[in-house]
Amino acid sequence: MKTLRHSFMPLLLTGLLASAVAAPSAATARPAEARPAAAPAAATRPAAGDLSTRLAAIPGMRVVKENPAPAGYRSIELRYRQPVDHRHPDRGAFEQRLFLLHRATDRPMVLHTNGYDLDYQDPALRAEPTEVLKSNQISVEQRYFGTSTPHPTDWTKLDIWQAATDHHRIVRALRTLYRAPWISTGGSKGGMATVYHRRFYPHDVAGSVAYSAPDNTGNRDGTAEDRFLERVGSPACRDALTAVQRELLGARRTQTAGRIARSAAAHGDTLHIVGGADRLLEFTTLMLPERFWMAQGEEGCGRIPGRGATGAALYAWFDGVMGLQGYTDLSVSLVTASFYQLGTQLGMSERAAPQLAGLLRHPGIQRIRTLVPRNIAMRFQPAAMPDIDRWVRRHGSELMFVYGGNDPVRAHPFRTGPGSRDTHVYVGPHAGHHMSLDKLTPGDRERATATLRRWAGVDGPTA
Incomplete structure (x- = not known):
């Protein structure tokens, strides 16, 4: 299953690009909190026992186990108690799985929004911004995936605002230990989650790097992809x-x-x-x-x-x-959670496929209902993705979007707008969906890396 799952996950995005889909609008979402005041960075590396003790002392946090880690790091698996419904926190809870890579409390922290479950992620995996910044990292399993699934499962509580609020609470909880600047990042669906978190809580982190993340606005007929x-x-x-x-x-x-x-x-x-x-x-x-x-x-x-x-x-x-x-x-x-999100908020477009005229037997086969069991109700919300798009163009700041030139998600890329500040879009020539800064031109790679370090307050490489 591991190899199959890895080959399968990117396909979940191939039909996303041309739809208007919905999450809570600005009017219904919980307002973003004000930017927290800067706190002095802790300058010491906690002793082994001290770190686990301090983590366990965070309300709602549970230390599960320690895993093998790269040199200079500690790897700790955590669980954090989250409300099923952040608007009604008294109506049930679940534990969200986290992988912490700890380097030092005076180093930046990278919030890695996985977008899926953590079953197929090595706890020692470092995202590219983590490598660049020599930082700490917290990887988050998305709600309703893997072990982070409430039981019973109320599918109506799986939306981008609820997930963004999960990330917000994690940032707020761990900032008590990690007070240096935070950077968020994710790839593909995880990159989309990075953007959604910033839309609803724009001041949680100092900057965000989203790899291969489509802006799911536009026509649902898929003409841009065609x-x-x-x-x-x-x-x-x-x-x-x-x-x-x-x-x-x-x-x-x-x-x-x-x-x-x-x-x-x-x-x-x-x-x-x-x-x-x-x-x-x-x-x-x-x-x-x-x-x-x-x-x-x-x-x-x-x-x-x-x-x-x-x-x-x-x-x-x-x-x-x-x-x-x-x-x-x-x-x-x-x-199923991925397909449910496609059918309710993220959207899925259909290919015209004139080259297959006369060969198609199943009308409507490209609709997402093909992959969602009939007993799960879905209602498409057409306001969510336009809301995200408007925020990026009008209010987005400290955002970096990285795309591969040959990646079909680039049919609907995020774009800067008149109100966006310190926002950047980079395209790696001839690259595909599995994108990194190394695949950019040398000049773009240098500029992107410098921007990331500036956001994190890191002047240069640190051993």
Whole structure:
């Protein structure tokens, strides 16, 4: 499951880009708190026992265990008690899982908004800003993912404001120990969570770095993504992808659907949620160009199977790109929260796919309901993402957005506006969804790193 999950998670974003979706508007959300007064930084490294004791003394915080850590760090798993509903904190609670990487209390702290669960993150993993700043780091499991799921599960309490308020309370709780500047960061869906936290609590951190985070506003029909996919890469590579799509839904359709069904059965799993192997084949074939450019890009063009490929070779390549086991009932159930968010706030667009005319059998297959069990009610809220977009352009400050030039999420990037301050957008030429500052041009990398250090109050590298 680990490899499949990692290949699957980026796909959750491929259809997000062209929708208006909703979270509490500025009128209904809890107002952001005033910027806290600067506090003197603690200048000492706590002794081993002292750190755990001080963490455990934070109201609502529980120390679970200590994990192996990189040199110069301590790695501690924590649980923090959160209200299920921050507007009514007396109506139930759950424990949110956290991974702390402690370096020193006088170093900056990086708030790493994971966006998913922490089951597949090494507790010792350092986000890029953590590496650059030689800082502490707190990684947060998103509410309703992994062990951070309330029971019973009230899905109406999974929205971007509730999650942002989780992050706000964590910052406020840990700032009692870590008083140096805070930086927030996340990639893909985690990068989106970083932006949403800043929208509702803009003064919690000194700056934010969001990697590969789409601005989910615009048309729900997906025209921006369609235009992007018509231009990205070379004509030869795009034509090869189209040929594979037509092969999968044409001459190889029955054969490929059979392989999908047999693979699920071999894993002891079923395909009831998606509605069977043929529906899964059509859904993933429609998403194939986006997933290819996100994860493989120009380097993968030469590996696209030609017309003479065997059925086994075609399936192996297709499965390698799409992670087909990630759509079985067991796999989908592990990330239902992601799909619920797409269907209620984040939004999911549909591909026009004129190149597949005459080959599509399942109208509406691209709608997110395909991946959400029918017993979970969803109501799309069309005001949330425009609210985020307006805030970034009119009021956003100390924000950095980093994109790959070939990543389809760039069809809807965050943009600066007349009211934004100290806000930056960088694009790495020819890069895909897994983006880092190292993939920028040397000049942009130097500027981005200098900005990050300025926000954190760090003059230069620290051993």
